[in-house]
Amino acid sequence: MSPRALLCVALAAACTPALADTVWMKNGDKLSGKIKVFDGGKLLLETPYGGSIALDWKQVKTLESDQELLVKQDAYTGEKAKSLHAADNGKVTLANGETPRTVELASIQQIMKPKPVVEDLTWKGNVDLALDYKRAETNSDDYDIDFKTTARHGRWRHQAEGEYNRESKDDVTTTNNWSAEYALDRFITEKWFWQGRLEYKRDHIEDLARQRTVGTGPGYQFWDNELGAFSLGSLINRTDYEYADGGKDNFYSLAMKWDYNRYLIGKRVEFFTNGEVGKPLGGVAEYALDAEVGLRYKVTEWASLNLKAEKDIISGTRDSDLDKTRYTAGFGVAW
Template sequence: MSFQKHNYAKSLLLTALLSASSAFADTVWLNNGDRLTGTIKSLDAGYLVIETAYSGNVRINFNDVKTLSSDTALVVRDTSLQRDYRAKLVAAEAGTVTLNGVARQGDAAEPVSQAVALDSIKRVVRPRPFLNEASFSGRIDLAASQKFASTDTKDYTLDSHAQLRHGMWRHRLGADYTRSRENDTDSTYNYGAGYSLDHFISRKAFWQGRVSYRRDQVEDLTRQVSYGTGPGYQFWDDELGSFSVSALLNRVHYKYKDGYSEDDYAASLRWDYVRYFMGQEIELYTRGEVLRSFNGETDFAINGEVGTRYNVNSTLSLYLKYARHQVSGSRSGLNQSIYSTGLGIKW
């Protein structure tokens, strides 16, 4: 009897825990009778993304959704693009959802609690808190190929980016490595790393400090070192992507293969853009820096990349990327274009 009571108590506890966990989860009801619980991440281009504990990110055609609910307020935009809502979603009749929160149209805002048709909703985004606990994310892109013919060719590419965010601070670290060999002779061999620290003054404005290093074992320009500081602006940062720019005053150092070195001050413009489509399945991105020297022999420099990515799931992706490294001036500079495709790993 005591054994049965013990099992009964465990069952009650388990049921209570499951009920509590589902009570603090977003829920999506489908037209076929299925129900998914987790965290609603975004709605864009007709695809709803919900993060579940059992299957990771799940993409759902929004036409298959019967109704849905959220535990916290989301940013909702209607198809007319005239109204934005900051509201909780409350399950309603089939094909509708109730919005409880605030509606904004231009500069005007008013409380709202009304049922709207699902087909009147164009976009849903989960807002990211301005002040948050420490969060760490990153990605590594890998590509390698080897060809045996009249000439033996080996190509290796590695590119990594990591970000740590806590409170008013954001740390970003990036590193890359590229090497191409033909018959044991390097045709391309370079690597570099960069670190930036952002301190947010407001929700969008921040002050940035940055240092970068690049080494080349083949070209005449063998080393580039830059460090600088300046203001930046975060236009947006949510589940559908992010876009930020910064303008820096830099101190740059160049060293050449013949031993000549050059130091100068320069101004630079940096950018970082990411946009997701098709329920975060497709990703377009570009990041880089354009630098202009004030009075040195080196006039102009650019380090940047642009690419697209197919996200197989929340961890693995396939990417295609073009990277550009160029330094122009009166001395022998640098002019590299690198195309790569491979596998990406995200955490």
């Protein structure tokens, strides 16, 4: 190819506008960017001029996109569209080869990038790390590592979380414990679900050395979208205690779980709280509380700084009450 032809190609490429998704609003506004996801009544549009913008789906007139997107008209099945084309007010055309189909925007439940193998899989999570080393008249080391991840496809949702804490002063360990939990939710409707969960806690310092819990019960998902989530669950639990001296207790209990998070300031800041409060049906303990509350500040798309407070109470155990409060500051990654 001659230099003149190469120059013409370069000029043509420079003059061609970069492909972008476009959203037309009912008030006449026209927004360009990249469609990230539509869920929970909000369309998240990533723009170079305003970051992530959450648009009210009811105010969208029509839209177009050159991305391959999974469009779901109910909570469990979807159609993979090669692209989206603008249509009449309140409609969009799903382009699939020679058979495009125009649908009402009001009939669409979700729009997302299809995943390999499980196309409607959504996976999110975070790992937080806090470290504190002090070398002075009194030497101290403090470690706190925890993770939480959620994966959902169709009617199923998997949740896993774990935590490890260790503190020492002058080579004497004062805190050394870890915990892990797995929960499986089966959605009966778009909001109601049934949960089964397993939890194990190990403490190498306290008198209450091991806790094992198996539970099941109904829950309700108030919302779950790109701007946050909130759910409540009620459980019937079977719990086993093992003490450092070899003693054992077991009992049934009723518990309430909550899980709430909310993104603020253009998704730069996340407020979150989750936990569980339970009342044993026997006489082993009066009540138990395991909760945390905190903030995350996103430094980049994947890195964040976090502040967190944790409370762990078991009142009325065999020998003495367990009452721990822990404050941490650290950094983490999220996806």
